Amino acid sequence: MPELPEVETIVRELQGSVRGKEFLKVEGGTGRTIVPSISDVSKRIRGLKILDVLRQGKFIVFVLSGKMRLVVHLRMTGRLTWETVEDRKKYVRAAFYFKDGSVLNFSDVRKFGRIWFCTEGEYLKITRIGRLGREPLEMNLSEFLQLFGGRRGILKNNLLRQDILAGIGNIYADEICFGTGLHPSSRMERISKKTYARMFRAIKDCLEEGIRHCGVSVSDFAGTRGDLGKHQDYLQVYGRTGDKCYKCGSLIKKTVVAGRGTHFCPRCQKKN
């Protein structure tokens, strides 16, 4: 499940490899992976060049010539890999062919992933990037307090809301709660300003460390060259059910919060 650090890893790799490439065609199976249809996109994308690649939340945005955008969301099991990587051939849902002979594959086991081809004028609405909240790594403490300070409800639900903070998913939400020292089902309205300051640091630390280790590769994530991330070896709670907490030695527990599997240390993380 690619979240902000995993998507950032892919985007940084792409920035070093796809700028200036010119599209030839797009091939792939039918279905709803690509919007509009793959034949339509294939015709219209021919001759366009990639000017830049950037990340917005968990979206990957290719800035193309002709005022066009190609936007990718990997959702759960999506991957963008070069064809030279022997990567899940039977799950390739779209293959992007370039004039220089290279091919970028979008593979996706569960078919939740989406690709949009649209104009720069409509891409915010069509892809819902326009509804994203703030980028957590481009925020200072006072902005964070302004954003989170007056909120109500359950902590983890708020961390997962893309319209408040963009890019946090289930893994990093659990890690951020641990870093803050709060149980994921803590009530927002009872969190003190001091604790919010700790949460702000935890958000930055968890995401930046994830990027430094090129993401978490439990389940499906891999980079564009097929290489795996290393951050799974540094997680404090996610996926560590029954293992000892690195801080206090208690056994990590798992429950359900916000409808998702939720990992926490019963001693370090108290409900407020």
Add this chain to the structure above:
DNA sequence: CCGGGCCTGCGG
């Protein structure tokens, strides 16, 4: 705020 839908693989 919850739960179902979208999908498939895989673990219990």
Add this chain to the structure above:
DNA sequence: CCGCAGGCCCGG
């Protein structure tokens, strides 16, 4: 062989 894995959307 059921149900879990959890991205996002939608309806209630």
